[in-house]
Amino acid sequence: MKPRSRSFVHATDAAVYVNAFALTGIGTVLATRAFLAMAGYPKLGGSGDSRLHIAHMLWGGLLMMAAILLALGFLGRAARLAGAVVGGVGFGLFIDEVGKQITDEPGYFYRPAAGIIYASFALLLLLTHLIRGRAADPSALDARQRTANAADHALTGVTTGLTAEQRRAAIRLVEGSDREVDAALVRLLTVVPERPPATPARWRTWADGAGRALRWLARTRVVLGAAVLCLLTEALLFAVWMSMDLFGGQLAREPQPGAHLAVALTEVASAALGLAGLIRLHGDRRAALRLFQAALLVDILVGQIFKFTADQFAAVIELGIDLGLLWVVSAFLAAQPATRSAGPEAALPEAGEAPAVSVVREAPSSPVVSEAR
Numbered sequence: 001m002k003p004r005s006r007s008f009v010h011a012t013d014a015a016v017y018v019n020a021f022a023l024t025g026i027g028t029v030l031a032t033r034a035f036l037a038m039a040g041y042p043k044l045g046g047s048g049d050s051r052l053h054i055a056h057m058l059w060g061g062l063l064m065m066a067a068i069l070l071a072l073g074f075l076g077r078a079a080r081l082a083g084a085v086v087g088g089v090g091f092g093l094f095i096d097e098v099g100k101q102i103t104d105e106p107g108y109f110y111r112p113a114a115g116i117i118y119a120s121f122a123l124l125l126l127l128t129h130l131i132r133g134r135a136a137d138p139s140a141l142d143a144r145q146r147t148a149n150a151a152d153h154a155l156t157g158v159t160t161g162l163t164a165e166q167r168r169a170a171i172r173l174v175e176g177s178d179r180e181v182d183a184a185l186v187r188l189l190t191v192v193p194e195r196p197p198a199t200p201a202r203w204r205t206w207a208d209g210a211g212r213a214l215r216w217l218a219r220t221r222v223v224l225g226a227a228v229l230c231l232l233t234e235a236l237l238f239a240v241w242m243s244m245d246l247f248g249g250q251l252a253r254e255p256q257p258g259a260h261l262a263v264a265l266t267e268v269a270s271a272a273l274g275l276a277g278l279i280r281l282h283g284d285r286r287a288a289l290r291l292f293q294a295a296l297l298v299d300i301l302v303g304q305i306f307k308f309t310a311d312q313f314a315a316v317i318e319l320g321i322d323l324g325l326l327w328v329v330s331a332f333l334a335a336q337p338a339t340r341s342a343g344p345e346a347a348l349p350e351a352g353e354a355p356a357v358s359v360v361r362e363a364p365s366s367p368v369v370s371e372a373r
Contacts, residue, residue, distance in 0.1 A: 015132035017084040022124040028092025062092025115309035130144030218331040235271035259309040266303035
C-alpha cells in the first residue's frame with residue numbers, strides 16, 4: 001500500500017497532554033488573578049507617570065513559543081508532557097488578558113472576558129473527553145495508525161525503557177498483523193530495556209483509597225438524594241429569582257442584562273430537565289440519571305459562561321458545586337445495570353450499607369492511555 005503523504009495520525013495518548021495543557025492553563029489563570037488582586041494590580045515596567053507596561057500576555061506568548069520549541073526539538077513523551085505544561089502556563093497568561101484585545105475600555109476588567117476565558121477552557125476539556133473516547137475504541141484506528149502508535153511506544157522504550165504493561169499494550173496494537181513493518185516493531189518492542197513500574201507515592205495510595213471511599217459514598221441513596229435536591233433547588237431558585245428580576249424591570253439595570261437573561265433561560269432549562277428526571281426516577285432510573293446529568297451539563301457548559309460574565313470569578317464556587325453534583329450523579333449512573341431495574345429500590349444502598357455488586361463493569365480504559373498517566 002502506498003503511504004499517504006501530509007496526513008495526520010491520531011495519538012492514542014493525546015488526551016493526557018491536552019488535559020495537562022488545559023488544567024495547567026486553568027491553574028495559571030486562577031493563580032494570576034488571585035496574585036494580582038492581593039498585590040493591588042501592579043505594573044511591570046514602570047511606575048508613576050511612566051506609560052511603559054509589560055503585560056503578562058507577552059510572557060504567555062514567550063512560554064507558548066518555548067512549548068513549541070520543546071515539541072519540535074526533542075523526541076519522546078517527556079518532551080510532549082513538558083511542552084503541554086509549559087504551553088498551558090503560557091496560554092493561561094495569554095488568555096487572562098483577552099479583555100484588553102476585544103474592547104477599548106479598561107480591558108482587564110471587561111466583564112465578558114471572564115466568560116470568554118471560561119468558555120475556552122470548557123471547550124478544551126470537552127475536546128479532551130472526545131479524544132479519550134476515541135482512544136478507548138480500538139476500531140477507530142486503522143492499521144497505519146496502530147503501527148505509528150506502536151512505533152511511538154518503541155521510541156519511548158529505546159530512550160527510557162518500557163514497563164511490562166507498556167510493552168504488552170504496544171505489542172497488542174500490531175499483533176496479528178502480517179505486515180513486515182509490524183513484525184519488525186514487535187521484535188524491537190521485545191528487546192527494548194525493561195523498566196520497573198514506579199512505586200506509588202504514599203500520598204497517591206491515600207488518594208486512591210479516599211477516591212474509592214468517595215465513590216462508594218456517592219452511590220448511596222442518601223448522597224444521591226441530597227445531590228438531586230441541591231440540583232433542583234439551585235435551578236428552581238435561580239429560575240424564579242431571575243424571572244422576577246426580568247418581569248420586575250430589575251434586569252435592565254444590571255451591568256450585563258444579556259448575560260443575566262441567558263442565565264435565567266439556562267436555569268429554566270436545567271430545572272425542566274431536573275424535574276423530568278425526578279418524575280422518571282421510580283420508573284426508569286438510568287433515564288432519570290441521564291436527565292439529571294443533562295441538567296447539570298446545560299448549566300456547566302452554557303449557563304456558567306454567562307454566570308462568569310455576570311459574577312466574574314466568584315462563579316468558581318458555584319461551578320465547583322455543580323462539578324461535585326455531576327460527579328455524584330455520574331458515579332451512581334456507572335453503578336446501574338444496563339437494563340431497567342426490577343423495582344424502584346433496586347441498587348440503592350443506604351449510607352453505611354455495603355452496595356450490591358453491579359452486573360455491569362465499567363469498560364476498561366485504553367491501556368495506551370493508562371500507561372502515559
